Amino acid sequence: MALDLSKVGARERLKVQREPHWQRLRAGCFLGFRPSKQGGKGTWIARIYDEDSGKYQVKSLGDLGGLAGNQMFAVAKREAEKLADLVEAGGEVRTKIETVEDACRDYAQNRPEAEQRFKRYVYDDPIAKVKLSKLRRRHVSEWRERMVALPALVSRRKQGEPIHRKRAPSTVNRDMVVLRAALGKVLSPGAPNTEAAWQEGLKAIPNASKRRTLYLDRSQRRKLVEKTSPEAKPFLRALCLLPLRPGALAALTAGDFDKRTAELTIGKDKTGKPRRIQLPPETSKLLAAQLKNKLPSAPLFMRANGKAWDRNSWKAPIAEAVAASGLPAGATAYTLRHSTITDLVSAGLPLLTIAQISGTSAEMIERHYGHLTSDAALKALGELAL
Structure with missing residues (x-):
């Protein structure tokens, strides 16, 4: 049975939840109501489908507190339909920022x-x-x-x-x-x-960030990869070659890597903004091997069951490989990112370049790795290949 928000009694019986209760007014135009946790009058929301962007535009209409309960629906409906007319005419709903x-x-x-x-x-x-x-x-x-x-x-x-x-x-x-x-x-x-x-x-708590001290050198990382199960080995090797967050690497799809130009697009990361990086031959070769028989939407690094890796699935094989290699028990997927960044800083690569590759800020690189010094000549990322 379709929800009827025009009835005061029906609104009062609605369950309190984050997602509004929606009523369809017409194609692409919805009116929502979110009951108040504190026993107030609740909030009205308009949701309009924008065919140009292929997305919904949403706007809060407030609690309409100055109106009687039996008048709220009519006013909210009229406002939602006005917004629908605006969007259908090519306009944009601008949300008023009040709270x-x-x-x-x-x-x-x-x-x-x-x-x-x-x-x-x-x-x-x-x-x-x-x-x-x-x-x-x-x-x-x-x-x-x-x-x-x-x-x-x-x-x-x-x-x-x-x-x-x-x-x-x-x-x-x-x-x-x-x-x-x-x-x-x-x-x-x-x-x-x-x-x-x-x-x-x-105000930030001073001196709250603890420097990550567990570091695996290249020979230790090579041993770790050798002891890893065949299923997890490509994913773990990529973690050793690229200073990416494990979650960002796991979220990559086959369509994110262009083997013709050796460019990788990283879309899902803490920054929220996609970025593209050029890969050295060794890393490009590894990623190209993962593309075989995969659609663009498939995980670039795929588990045996066809799913992407996540923090719950990569922990066990890494822990097993760490134990089999005799490496420090505290080594994790994030240790590999830290170790690769450490090598890049020690090699003399500019901090801004490292920040761009790893998806963080030069300030954070300086804060965590600024203590490192090196007289080594500038090295390319590819020279860190295992």
């Missing part, structure tokens, strides 16, 4: 990692509904206290009890930085030492 949640959603549009953090720590928190014009230092400080009190999930195993630990200072800083960036995009810093100084509640 902390609005600012975060606007900031996260092309930043998937920020969106994931906001989903975990902001959207369901009381700070989300605070008007930007009324945001004060206490709001942000209280949010920070709630976020810090949450345990960090260490294990995401589908079976067994999840494993948690106390949130590390570096983790707290990473969770704060995206909120600070989202608010800083739409708000000016408040006067220091006043309640208007919202930014003071988001």
Whole structure:
């Protein structure tokens, strides 16, 4: 039975959830209602399909709090249909940024990692509904206290009890930085030492980042690859050749590598922005071998079951190879990224170049690897091949 949002009683019986309850008004035009957790009047949302972009445009219509319950639907319906007419005529729905949640959603549009953090720590928190014009230092400080009190999930195993630990200072800083960036995009810093100084509640914890010290040299990485199972060996070897995050490497598809030009497009990474890098012959040869009999959408590094690697599937073969090689027990997939970056820095490759290849900032490279010195001549990435 189709949902009828025009009935006050029907809206009051709706389940409280993040995703709005939608009613179709006409083709490509939907009106949504999200009940309030605090027992308020709820929020109305319009969702319009844009044929030009092939995506939906969404706009919050607010809670329509000044209207009687039996009048809200008619007003919300009229606003949604106006927006549909605008989009169908080639116009664009511009979201009005009024609350902390609005600012975060606007900031996260092309930043998937920020969106994931906001989903975990902001959207369901009381700070989300605070008007930007009324945001004060206490709001942000209280949010920070709630976020810090949450345990960090260490294990995401589908079976067994999840494993948690106390949130590390570096983790707290990473969770704060995206909120600070989202608010800083739409708000000016408040006067220091006043309640208007919202930014003071988001000051980073000093000296929170711990330098990664576990390093595997090239002979150790070669031994690790040799002891790896045939299924995981191509993926692990690629981790030793490219200073990419394991998740970014696992997310690559066959269509991301152009063997004619030896160019690799990295789309899914912490930066949220695709980037292209030129590969040396040894690495290009490895990736070209993975393209055999694969459609462009298939995982570039595929497991035996046809699926892409992920953190739950690569842990076991790496741990087994580490044990079989007699290497330090703390070695992980991320150790290989750190080791490759260390070699590049030690070889004298410019920090900006390393940052571009690895998908991070020159500042982060300097912070974690600036202590390294080398008199070696400039080496190309290909010279680090195993």
